[in-house]
Amino acid sequence: MLKLENISKIFPGVKALDNVSLSFEPGEIHALMGENGAGKSTLIKIITGIYQPDLGDIYLDGKKVVMKNFRDAVSHDINMVSQEIQIIPDATVAENIVLDRIHQFRKGIALDWKKMNETAAVYLKKVGLDVAPDEKTEQLTAAQKQLIQIAKALSSKAKYILLDEPTSSLTAYETSNLMKIVRQLKKDGVAVIFVSHKIEEVLELCDKVSVLRDGKYVGSGDCRKLGRQDIVKMMIGREESEESLGTLNIREEKALEAVDITTYGQFDKISFYLKKGEILGFYGLVGSGRTELAKILIGLEKMDEGRVLVNGQEAKIRSIRDCIEHYRIGYVTENRKEEGLILDWDVGSNISITVWSRICSRLKKISLSKETKIVDEMIDKMEVKTPSTRSRVGNLSGGNQQKVSIGKWLAANCDILIIDEPTVGVDVGAKAHIHDLIWKLAKEEGKSIILISSDMPELVKLSRRILVFRDQRIVGEIDSLNEQKRSYSEISAEIGKYLA
Numbered sequence: 460m461l462k463l464e465n466i467s468k469i470f471p472g473v474k475a476l477d478n479v480s481l482s483f484e485p486g487e488i489h490a491l492m493g494e495n496g497a498g499k500s501t502l503i504k505i506i507t508g509i510y511q512p513d514l515g516d517i518y519l520d521g522k523k524v525v526m527k528n529f530r531d532a533v534s535h536d537i538n539m540v541s542q543e544i545q546i547i548p549d550a551t552v553a554e555n556i557v558l559d560r561i562h563q564f565r566k567g568i569a570l571d572w573k574k575m576n577e578t579a580a581v582y583l584k585k586v587g588l589d590v591a592p593d594e595k596t597e598q599l600t601a602a603q604k605q606l607i608q609i610a611k612a613l614s615s616k617a618k619y620i621l622l623d624e625p626t627s628s629l630t631a632y633e634t635s636n637l638m639k640i641v642r643q644l645k646k647d648g649v650a651v652i653f654v655s656h657k658i659e660e661v662l663e664l665c666d667k668v669s670v671l672r673d674g675k676y677v678g679s680g681d682c683r684k685l686g687r688q689d690i691v692k693m694m695i696g697r698e699e700s701e702e703s704l705g706t707l708n709i710r711e712e713k714a715l716e717a718v719d720i721t722t723y724g725q726f727d728k729i730s731f732y733l734k735k736g737e738i739l740g741f742y743g744l745v746g747s748g749r750t751e752l753a754k755i756l757i758g759l760e761k762m763d764e765g766r767v768l769v770n771g772q773e774a775k776i777r778s779i780r781d782c783i784e785h786y787r788i789g790y791v792t793e794n795r796k797e798e799g800l801i802l803d804w805d806v807g808s809n810i811s812i813t814v815w816s817r818i819c820s821r822l823k824k825i826s827l828s829k830e831t832k833i834v835d836e837m838i839d840k841m842e843v844k845t846p847s848t849r850s851r852v853g854n855l856s857g858g859n860q861q862k863v864s865i866g867k868w869l870a871a872n873c874d875i876l877i878i879d880e881p882t883v884g885v886d887v888g889a890k891a892h893i894h895d896l897i898w899k900l901a902k903e904e905g906k907s908i909i910l911i912s913s914d915m916p917e918l919v920k921l922s923r924r925i926l927v928f929r930d931q932r933i934v935g936e937i938d939s940l941n942e943q944k945r946s947y948s949e950i951s952a953e954i955g956k957y958l959a
């Protein structure tokens with residue numbers, strides 16, 4: 460049994476953990492939940508030796524242990540999948556999987572590649588990832604990298620496995636496969652600690668849930684006896700409201716129009732439009748082409764044929780800079796860890812990066828007071844939990860990084876926003892807050908928004924028209940959601956029909 464006693468951890472400006480005591484049993488799937496910044500990842504990092512507690516002790520089977528680093532934890536049969544993707548891009552898939560025990564594959568002075576690839580293949584199969592062990596990891600998607608991290612933790616054969624938001628970038632199919640793996644671990648007597656913001660997933664998979672709030676332990680409960688609202692209440696101190704949003708003032712003019720967009724071998728004559736003041740949803744499975752299409756619209760990827768019109772005029776968009784400065788289009792990336800933020804920069808600079816041209820004086824110096832004002836407003840609006848605007852973004856909790864990544868585009872004051880998977884990894888309260896912000900941008904400020912989301916409830920709640928994507932084509936459109944009130948189940952069934 461793994462037991463934590465009175466653990467506290469202080470970072471400059473925050474008490475990340477405050478006197479937390481918890482225990483984790485073999486053969487039990489124990490969920491750890493709480494708002495963004497509650498201290499979940501910090502706790503995981505303390506159990507795995509990455510951080511040292513300032514106060515408190517860790518016991519394994521009754522014996523006090525001190526783990527000075529991750530290697531120490533591994534030698535105590537503890538392993539983890541971290542929230543951040545930690546993959547070495549120019550190493551192969553197999554090297555990444557066996558990294559912690561690569562010495563076992565030494566053959567003289569060289570490495571036994573054959574044995575390494577064979578070992579890796581076993582775990583790749585287990586996690587359902589269809590890539591070659593000798594492939595380089597650089598080009599893989601976020602979901603594939605996540606699965607490699609899971610394969611790596613499994614291959615360690617640890618007795619304690621900690622999973623920090625393992626499903627945040629996985630599709631429904633991969634998630635259900637992961638659940639099978641975790642249930643097998645439980646059968647094998649492994650203690651699994653599972654961090655997630657997805658309440659339904661936790662209720663389905665886990666035995667027990669413990670909740671942290673502002674670094675403090677709130678309580679634990681039996682997942683078979685709890686409902687969604689019980690957990691929400693433990694996390695945010697109140698129940699969530701579930702009112703529908705009403706109607707938008709959508710205008711007849713088109714803010715954006717794509718005509719016959721073609722990229723050889725991928726898209727064939729894709730056409731659609733976005734009206735002013737509209738929220739247009741893009742639904743589809745991962746890989747159905749939604750993000751690729753967005754990247755063409757903003758000039759990050761080239762098209763071979765076709766046209767893009769902005770406000771009825773043909774647009775030549777060659778870069779993100781063109782997008783912001785000439786066409787006032789913003790793009791919130793789904794991949795904040797690798798594209799959305801500069802993790803070594805502070806919060807303020809990450810937010811103001813999109814508005815530099817607006818706040819530069821004629822001397823091309825950044826007006827500090829203007830920058831501070833925009834940044835402060837945005838931190839306030841997004842409710843970003845950070846000790847100061849000068850804190851390094853990489854030190855914020857995952858969900859708070861996501862808020863900064865959206866906030867910087869709101870600060871840019873664009874007329875058209877393409878928002879890709881806005882609430883991956885954010886807690887229920889923050890999710891409702893981000894929904895509210897997106898809705899107000901359209902309703903009160905008349906912005907036109909394309910919302911790409913794999914979260915069907917989110918998409919249905921916010922969109923007033925939905926395009927369904929499959930295999931790089933638009934296979935269906937669900938219209939008149941602004942005029943008619945339709946139930947969630949009716950809309951999701953219609954989407955399902957297009958995908959069947």
Ligand SMILES: Nc1ncnc2c1ncn2[C@@H]1O[C@H](COP(=O)(O)OP(=O)(O)OP(=O)(O)O)[C@@H](O)[C@H]1O
Nearest residue numbers: 470475495496497498499500501854855856857858
């Ligand atoms: N290395 C660090 N330096 C400074 N502050 C940190 C560091 N790591 C975490 N923090 C702070 O500690 C607090 C807890 O962060 P933690 O990452 O544990 O939250 P979390 O519960 O995992 O949140 P999320 O759901 O967003 O991932 C936050 O306020 C965060 O900013």
Ligand SMILES: [Mg+2]
Nearest residue numbers: 499500542857
């Ligand atoms: Mg975290």
